[in-house]
Amino acid sequence: MTSDASPEPATMLAALMQSRQHTGPKHLVEPGPGEVVLRALFSAAATAPDHGRLLPWRFIVLGPEGRKRLSHAFAEALHERDPAATEDQLADARAKAARGPVLVLAIARLQSGHEQVPPEEQLVSLGAAIQNLLLAAEAHGFASGLSSGRGMRSDAMRRAFELAEGEQAICCITLGTALRPRLPRPRPPMEAFVFFES
Ligand SMILES: Cc1cc2nc3c(=O)[nH]c(=O)nc-3n(C[C@H](O)[C@H](O)[C@H](O)COP(=O)(O)O)c2cc1C
Numbered sequence: 191m192t193s194d195a196s197p198e199p200a201t202m203l204a205a206l207m208q209s210r211q212h213t214g215p216k217h218l219v220e221p222g223p224g225e226v227v228l229r230a231l232f233s234a235a236a237t238a239p240d241h242g243r244l245l246p247w248r249f250i251v252l253g254p255e256g257r258k259r260l261s262h263a264f265a266e267a268l269h270e271r272d273p274a275a276t277e278d279q280l281a282d283a284r285a286k287a288a289r290g291p292v293l294v295l296a297i298a299r300l301q302s303g304h305e306q307v308p309p310e311e312q313l314v315s316l317g318a319a320i321q322n323l324l325l326a327a328e329a330h331g332f333a334s335g336l337s338s339g340r341g342m343r344s345d346a347m348r349r350a351f352e353l354a355e356g357e358q359a360i361c362c363i364t365l366g367t368a369l370r371p372r373l374p375r376p377r378p379p380m381e382a383f384v385f386f387e388s
Pocket residue numbers: 210211212213214336337338339360361375
């Protein structure tokens with residue numbers, strides 16, 4: 191038997207999901223979430239499905255010192271891949287670490303030799319944790335944006351955050367208030383990604 195009823199929580203959840211959208215860190219301003227809200231966001235992250243309960247991810251909420259290390263890492267990473275980068279380009283790279291009221295680094299902790307849970311499943315778990323965090327931020331009235339780039343995979347990043355073997359910086363999560371109202375984001379049509387078998 192099937193049911194097509196839409197209980198109120200489902201309607202609310204759908205509205206929340208529709209309203210979440212990527213806001214670039216340049217467009218995220220104060221106020222950002224304080225510690226109590228941040229803890230609620232990480233509690234939401236902790237409800238992510240996690241095959242084998244490996245906890246294949248962690249987050250660092252960057253303070254001023256962490257942002258400084260991130261800014262050096264971005265500049266170093268740019269210099270490593272392009273020794274001819276200009277001072278302006280290096281300054282741009284550094285500036286990325288200063289944007290947004292709250293900046294969180296998302297790190298995957300991938301076990302490669304696990305018999306039942308390959309690394310790709312562990313990455314799925316991190317994606318779910320991030321999405322839960324973003325939706326919880328939206329529910330608390332905060333906008334968010336994800337940023338990545340080649341700096342994430344650089345040796346400079348590994349050094350700056352003392353990443354252990356199997357750890358990989360995946361993206362930054364910026365949290366704050368959207369500078370401008372956001373237009374609804376078009377979403378992919380269901381026919382593009384679902385096939386209902388008869
Ligand atoms: C792991 C990850 C990294 C991302 N990195 C960037 C980025 O560096 N720059 C950017 O503009 N968007 C980045 N995004 C956000 C996507 O561009 C955004 O989610 C996509 O355009 C869909 O828009 P929506 O989130 O508003 O639905 C990233 C998303 C993910 C999942």
